[in-house]
Amino acid sequence: MAANSSVESIINNIRRVFQAFNDYSKRANMEAGLTGPQLWAIKVISENAPLRVCDLAALMFVRxxxxxxxxxxxxxxxLVTRIRSQQDRRAVxxxxxxxxxxxxxxxPGxxxxxxxxxxxxxxxxxLLDIDASMARLVAILGVQQLKPLMIHGTDEAVQGDDTPAGC
Amino acid sequence: MAANSSVESIINNIRRVFQAFNDYSKRANMEAGLTGPQLWAIKVISENAPLRVCDLAALMFVRxxxxxxxxxxxxxxxLVTRIRSQQDRRAVxxxxxxxxxxxxxxxPGxxxxxxxxxxxxxxxxxLLDIDASMARLVAILGVQQLKPLMIHGTDEAVQGDDTPAGC
DNA sequence: TAAGAATAATTCGTATAAGAATTAAATCCG
DNA sequence: CGGATTTAATTCTTATACGAATTATTCTTA
Known part of the structure; x- marks a missing residue:
């Protein structure tokens, strides 16, 4: 594997993994009739309930x-309930x-x-190797996401924050 | 990084990278007004034209x-043209x-x-490290995608093929 | 305190992506 | 040859996902 080590072929490999992951994530799970994101949400909620919508979004890295x-x-x-908060009536x-x-x-499986x-x-x-590779990728993607001014020349909306959903 | 090497935290890291990649892929490219998949399609077409729809799908790992x-x-x-093939009038x-x-x-940039x-x-x-990690992930995801009979007990539609879109 | 700013959830429009069903054309085979 | 199967592209429905705009509420501050 990776005998042809051009960036091109590696990129293709990466794209393919991402596509496979997307596919895996979106296909309905036969056993529960739920999609990957739905299962993930259930799991996050079960470990953090009660929590707000924006907290769930932050934990799932989505908006x-x-x-x-x-x-x-x-x-x-x-499967879930939404109850308006008494402390902050904006929150659910x-x-x-x-x-x-x-x-x-x-x-649980x-x-x-x-x-x-x-x-x-x-x-x-x-696992550690994979984690390290992911860290490198997130660095590349993160820098491009949050600091586009060096690349695109636009100096607006630049924040070095770590969490996609600020809440 | 990865001091807490539980599978949980690594999974979260992976999910985050995929989310970031998705985000990166879908955001419209400011310079061209095109999304990531659109740019990718243009690139693949430019290197393989003329080609059929199913060929493009296979090269992009989508349906x-x-x-x-x-x-x-x-x-x-x-930006692109679709012309009905003369040899096979089903194809475009x-x-x-x-x-x-x-x-x-x-x-080109x-x-x-x-x-x-x-x-x-x-x-x-x-790059080689990242590629190796991707290969491991695609092995995991690929096995689950194409050979679910060992995991889910359903023994239908099992093919060890490599290309998602068979054409 | 009252006007303004900030925050939480939601809605809306657009883009991917999958799977299923449809249509049209080509191929197989009896 | 002609029906049956296969294949190519398309359409349709559902589900993520984003950004932008809206609404309701809370916080700031003058």
Missing amino acids: PGTVVGILDRLEKKG MIELSAQGKELVSAA VIQGDLIRGLETLPEEE | PGTVVGILDRLEKKG MIELSAQGKELVSAA VIQGDLIRGLETLPEEE
């Missing part, structure tokens, strides 16, 4: 608007419904997802 | 239906329009994209 759609679908399935507290909690306790199960089979050493 | 939408938008912008041959070719020759430019700044050694 609040995206989480609203996911929550709409999970609420329609009866998210929790798992009884049915949602049942799902988590009954099938389903919630985990195939990706996590697959990675858990790797030796620690390889 | 034909997805490429149709991208081509619709590129055609509306006047895709090419860059004069304007599309002009874009490629005038601004734009077509390349920030991700490639960022990666090109890395030393060869690190």
